[in-house]
Amino acid sequence: RIDIHHHIFPASIGKAGLSAKVGWRTPPENLPWTPEVSLEAMAKTGVKTAVLSLPAGLPAGPAGSENRRAARHFNLYAAQICRDHPERFGFFACLPNLFDTKGALAEISFALDELNAWGIAVSSSYGEAANAKYLGDDHFDPIWEELNNRSAVVFLHGAQIPSSTPYPHPFLGIPVTEVPNETFKAASHLVVTGKKRRWPDVKIILAHLGGSTPFLAPRVAALSQHMGCPLSREEIIQDFKAFYYDLALSSHETTLTAMRAFVGDDRLLFGTDFPGELGCL
Secondary structure, three states: OEEEEEEOOOHHHOHHHHHHHOOOOOOHHHOOOOHHHHHHHHHHHOOOEEEEEOOOOOOOOOOOHHHHHHHHHHHHHHHHHHHHOOOOEEEEEOOOOOOOHHHHHHHHHHHHHHOOOOEEEEEOEEOOHHHOEEOOOHHHHHHHHHHHHOOOEEEEEOOOOOOOOOOOOOOOOHHHHOHHHHHHHHHHHHHHOOHHHHOOOOEEEEHHHHOOHHHHHHHHHHHHHHOOOOOOHHHHHHHHHOOEEEOOOOOOHHHHHHHHHHOOHHHEEOOOOEOOOOOOO
C-alpha cells in the first residue's frame, strides 16, 4: 500500500503555529515530526511506502532568491529521508513561488533528474489577495509545458486561504471549509481555460478527492459553457474525469460510491494526510 498524501513537517516551519492561524490543531503526538513518527503510523495502517510533501503554500514568501533557497533546502531534506529509508519513503518536490518561472523550471529539473522525486507538489494558487493567480493562468504555461514534456506527476493541494467572512465555528476552520474549495477552483480553472487538455501528459492528482470538485463539476459544465467557455459540456466533464483523486480524509461510503460512478477505481489513490491528522482514515 502506497500513501500518496503524506506530509512532511520540518521543525523550521513551526507547524503547530501555522495550524493555529487557520483554525486547525495538528495532533500533538505527531509533533515534532520525524520520519520515525510516520514509520510508526505506517506500521499501524499497513502502509509500505509514503510519498512525502510539504503543506500547500510552502515555501512561503515572494518570488526571489530566498524563496528558491528554501525550496532547494526542503527538497534536499526530503531526498535525504528517502535515502535513509529506502522503499519506505518517496517525495513530491516543492517548487519556488511559480511567479519565478526560471527558478521553478530549474527546481523541476534538479528535483526530478538529480533527487529522483516522484513528482511535483503545487498549491492551488500563488500570490496574495487580488494579485493571486490560479494554476490555469497563462503566466504558468512554461511550467506546465515542461511538466507535460516530462509526463510528470503533479500533486495539487488546495491553499489555506481564508474566506472574506470568518470561518463559522471553531470546528470548521479553514482546512475544513476553505481548502476543499480552493482545490476545486484550481482544478476548474485548468479545465475551463483548456489547460487540462492542452497538457494531457501531466498526471494531476487532486488532494482529498478534489475537495468539492466532483460534486460541482456538472455545475461548471453547465454554467461555464453558458458563460462562453468554448468547451462543450461533455468535454468539460471529460476533463474533470481525467484527474486522479486521492482518498485522504474522504473515504466514506457515500463519497466512494459517488467517485466510483464518476471516474472508476483506476483514478482513485490511497492517502491519509498524516501527520496532519491521526492517520486512521
